[in-house]
Amino acid sequence: MFNWVLIDEIIVNALKEDISNIDITTDNLIDNKSISKACMITKENGVIAGLAVAKRVFEMIDGEIKVIFNVKDGDEVTKGVNIAEIKGSTKAILKGERIALNILQRMSGIASISKKYSEIVKDYPVRIVDTRKTTPGLRILEKYAVRVGGCHNHRYNLSESVMIKDNHIRAVGGIKKAVAKIKDRTSHTVKIEVEVESVNKLKEAIEAGADIVMLDNMNIDEMTKAVKVAEGRVLLEASGGLNIGNIVDVAKTGVDIISVGALTHSAKAMDISLNIF
Known part of the structure; x- marks a missing residue:
């Protein structure tokens, strides 16, 4: 599911940020031998994502800690659900609480909004995809959460695939020159995507x-015309200012892909608490 080398690095950096020396409260209040039980409770409805990562936080602090899940990633839950039970060192539970919750809440929030987007266009042959508008350092987690919610990933980073955007085109001197140059310098296995702002530029990109x-x-009329012009020769991706209120109209135009930055950059963290009992 994950490249745990990368996940562990994220967790270590988060713990170093949160505990620069000691936990001055926990380390002075709690005995080393103290054992506790805790549970994670949802405080609102949503889709859960990131359980294994939250568990990993506690395990990296204390390898003896036990975490049992009552739900799985992708489950839709309501307010008040006990989603996980934790048993082990009281100190480890208290030290890992905030980082585990931050990650779980963030990922669940993204999964929850992704679920809304995927459901609203489920009757159309279109994919909702994310963008690179992610939290620095957390992209692997956030893009996973998008998939948990039923949407799809766009390219992971700048090294993964070619996307020739408006500034590239202006810098090189046109779509035709840009596509020709990139084809000459990359493998035949690499897909080439070109950003355009008009139907005429679409024609140029296809020809290139x-x-x-x-x-x-593009507005709805322009997208509709673009689909007719393309005639299935290229995949068409709609982008820019797309949200839950207009993606159905966009899906109806016949585009293949709708990219929505809001899946990650505007997702509200899901409210989840951890209680020792």
Whole structure:
């Protein structure tokens, strides 16, 4: 599911940020031999994501701690559900609480909004995808949460695939020149996506040999026309200002992909608490 080398690095950095020396409260109040039980309780409805990562936080603090889940990633839960039970060192529970919750709440919030987007277009042959508008350092977690919610991932980073955007085009001197140059310098296995802002530029991108064309900030009429012009020769991605209120209209145009930055950059963290009992 995860590259745990990368996940462990995220957790270590988070713990170093949260405990620069000692936990001045816990280490002075709690005996080393103290054992406690705790549970994680949802305080609102949503979709759970990130349980294994939250568990890993506690395990990295104390390898003897036990975490048992009552739900799994992707489950839709209501307010008041006991989603996990934790038993072990009281100190470890208290020291890991905030980092585990921060990660779990963030990922569950993204999964929850992704679920709403995926459900609203489920009757259309279109994919909702995320963008690179993620929290620095947390992209692997956030893109996983998008998938848990039923949406899909766009490219993971700048090294993964080609996307020739407006600034690239201006810098090189046109779509045709940009596509030709990138084809000459990359493998035949690499897909090439080109961003355009008009139907005429779409035609130019198709003629240049693009595999995917991003329709940037086009209105519904322009997208509809673009689909007719493309005639299935390239994949069409709608992008720019798309949200829960307008994606159904966009899906109806016949585009193949709708990219929504809000899946990650505007997701509200799901409210989850941890209580020792």
